[in-house]
Amino acid sequence: MHKIPISFFLNGEKKTILADPMQRTVDLLRSELEMTGTKEGCSDGDCGACTVSIGSWEESGFVYRSVASCLLPVGRLQGKSLVTVEGVGNQTALSCIQKAIIDKHGVQCGFCSPGFVMSFFSLFSMNPIPDMKDVEIALQGNICRCTGYEGIRKAAEQMIGYQGTEIIVPPSIRSCQNAVKNLSQFLNTEEWRTPVTIDELCVALQQMPDAQIISGLTDLGVSFHTKGERPLQVIDVIQLEESRRIEIKEDGLHIGAALPLESIVLDRTVLNWLPTLGQLQLQMASKQIRNVATLGGNLCNASPIGDATVILSSANATVLVVNAKGKLRELNLTSFYTGYKQMQLEKGEIVLEVIIPPLQAGQTISFLKTGKRSSVDIASINSASNMVVQGKDIVHWTISIGGVAPTVVTFDLKDKDLSLEIPVEEIEAIGTSLSEKVVPLSDIRGSASYRKALVANHVVSHFLKQSGREETL
Ligand SMILES: Cc1cc2nc3c(=O)[nH]c(=O)nc-3n(C[C@H](O)[C@H](O)[C@H](O)COP(=O)(O)OP(=O)(O)OC[C@H]3O[C@@H](n4cnc5c(N)ncnc54)[C@H](O)[C@@H]3O)c2cc1C
Ligand code: FES
Ligand code: FES
Known part of the structure; x- marks a missing residue:
């Protein structure tokens, strides 16, 4: 520039x-x-x-x-x-x-x-x-x-x-x-635009259709440096006021895509709504990264192992997106990703916010991440389990897993009557059967067989955690 x-x-x-x-x-x-x-x-x-x-x-x-x-x-x-x-x-x-x-x-x-x-x-x-x-x-x-x-x-x-x-x-x-x-407070030049309102965003998107969208730059910054290439024009979406709010509305909790992850994981409203997101403070990246990395960036880098992506997919969250004409549409996160690093997002569309529906009575979301370091590391696999319990009966149980396919994948684990009291051996069998359904790659974060074993272990660990039997681990 x-x-x-x-x-x-x-x-x-x-x-x-x-x-x-x-x-x-x-x-x-x-x-x-x-x-x-x-x-x-x-x-x-x-x-x-x-x-x-x-x-x-x-x-x-x-x-x-x-x-x-x-x-x-x-x-x-x-x-x-x-x-x-x-x-x-x-x-x-x-x-x-x-x-x-x-x-x-x-x-x-x-x-x-x-x-x-x-x-x-x-x-x-x-x-x-x-x-x-x-x-x-x-x-x-x-x-x-x-x-x-x-x-x-x-x-x-x-x-x-x-x-x-x-x-x-x-x-x-x-x-x-x-x-x-x-x-x-921020730049507005012909090459670096910082829209604050949706109208300003639309103008920027229309005038600079090929500009790189930037947020916290924690992903993009690494790739610019590695490739030795920098964009010629950017639209910086981090100041968009529509994307900087946390608000409870009729359809759920709305979290702005431009908010840094550190603010989100410490926010009282967020933690009351979906306590699992608080785990990201200990398990995702580092303080230096979360201070600038945004929720929108975590979802839109379309990584199959993004930590917020896995939790929010499990929680049936949706994303609200806007295009250069100001037209809004809402997309379900579980069908948002269409392939490795690919999304339903069209050119010129920006994610404004994430909407998380309320948890129902008896519903919990549990998150697990296995990596080489407890923080500052992308996981070998991560997973989030969404379980709804009525009395002792498990009436709904899905698990969203990252790191085993080109996108985060969600499986329904409740194909028969399940209760909180069933023997752990039965849950181990469910875990083993699920591990046989995934076809992960081998890479520096783990071999395919290691990842399959982790899938089985995660199923058991989630069950023990969500059924209150964690002490038997
Ligand atoms: C040291 C280090 C450790 C990390 N550890 C983890 C980890 O433990 N877990 C994890 O999940 N990730 C981790 N990451 C990855 C990264 O930090 C996160 O994915 C982060 O949330 C990206 O957000 P960002 O705002 O920096 O995105 P950026 O780098 O600014 O953008 C990423 C992509 O999203 C697009 N984008 C950004 N915002 C929007 C929007 N609102 N609408 C449409 N497109 C948008 C950009 O165009 C770009 O393609 C780590 C990164 C580093 C450098
Ligand atoms: S040089 Fe910047 S974090 Fe290592
Ligand atoms: S003193 Fe820390 S790396 Fe040497």
């Missing part, structure tokens, strides 16, 4: 730079601004070495969020406060975060350390007295390959003792928060 002026605050100081808005922030920092504190390890969101913190005004006030700068395009800095490790402390004046890591021997080679510092900065600037579960969630996306995590955990414990955000956010960075409001 052509270079354009982009205005933001960098470590508290206002900057207007001329840059290609699709350039990666890690490259801007390291190669052009010579700020090499931010490191680049994996280049695809996995290691956390490149973590920076982005500050902006949200409904709750000024919020700092950790983000992987290897997946963050410079265009997304417009109107934000970017904080890097250089802004938190320097060699002559280390911050209390850096001191705690040194005090507790949480550093050896130091390559991962700036990323840990920035994840700590994002956590402690928002929540000075987190518990250790909050700390673990904040560090999900940070890998250390030489020191290990004990010293880093102890550093967190030391910081919990500080009990104040003033000590975490340097005055120079804090003082720019109000000035951030005076900057235009």
Whole structure:
């Protein structure tokens, strides 16, 4: 893309730079601004070495969020406060975060350390007295390959003792928060359009029919970098107001497609409606990724193993889509996918929101994911079980499984009378019979036979969980 002026605050100081808005922030920092504190390890969101913190005004006030700068395009800095490790402390004046890591021997080679510092900065600037579960969630996306995590955990414990955000956010960075409001909040150029209303979206779709639709860019960012190709035009749907709400309506809970997954999995209304979605905070990607990755992106990357896709397919959710003429249509998620990475979505159609029908009495949705890491990993298989129980009878039981076919597939497991009290051996037989129906591939996440075995295990685990017999596992 052509270079354009982009205005933001960098470590508290206002900057207007001329840059290609699709350039990666890690490259801007390291190669052009010579700020090499931010490191680049994996280049695809996995290691956390490149973590920076982005500050902006949200409904709750000024919020700092950790983000992987290897997946963050410079265009997304417009109107934000970017904080890097250089802004938190320097060699002559280390911050209390850096001191705690040194005090507790949480550093050896130091390559991962700036990323840990920035994840700590994002956590402690928002929540000075987190518990250790909050700390673990904040560090999900940070890998250390030489020191290990004990010293880093102890550093967190030391910081919990500080009990104040003033000590975490340097005055120079804090003082720019109000000035951030005076900057235009996002880009609108001939090559990068950010529609806010449906009318603006329709105009953008009509004027730029070949533009790449972008949301959190956690999927697209990896593929742009791997292929060495960047789009010439983008329509950024992340500010669409129709896609940024969570609302209960007559037909169910409406969740905006442009909302970041981290906001969704922490939202009280969502958790009351479909508690299973809360599991994604521990099992999907990392804090840095969920802070920007959207629900719409998770559904529309059309991965056969998307975590939200599996849960929402099982919950019989629908998606509301709009086209360039403003025409709306609602599609059932179970029939939305037509093949590997293929959907019923037509060119120029955008997913606006997801609608989740209410759970009926006795209905539960259970989610399981088996992968090589507990978070920050795509699953070998994932599955969600939808069971309705009346008294002791199972009156409905379906299971949606990802990772065993080109799309998420849903099977009806209730082909005979079933009760919560049937012997586990009978459920094992149902699991084995289901595993014989799937034809998975072998790849780096597991062989076909391993995946088949997992299918059988998931069926039994869901049953034990949903029948309240989990202790027999
Ligand atoms: C390190 C890492 C770990 C990950 N771990 C997981 C994981 O554990 N589980 C998992 O499921 N995924 C995981 N992912 C994949 C990814 O983060 C998610 O799928 C994410 O939700 C994608 O959302 P996004 O907003 O970043 O999408 P983008 O990258 O912006 O877009 C993805 C696709 O969706 C399209 N799109 C986006 N929004 C819309 C819309 N509203 N309407 C129509 N099309 C749209 C885009 O055009 C693009 O084709 C991981 C990714 C990374 C980098
Ligand atoms: S370089 Fe590894 S997450 Fe960005
Ligand atoms: S200190 Fe060397 S990788 Fe963490």
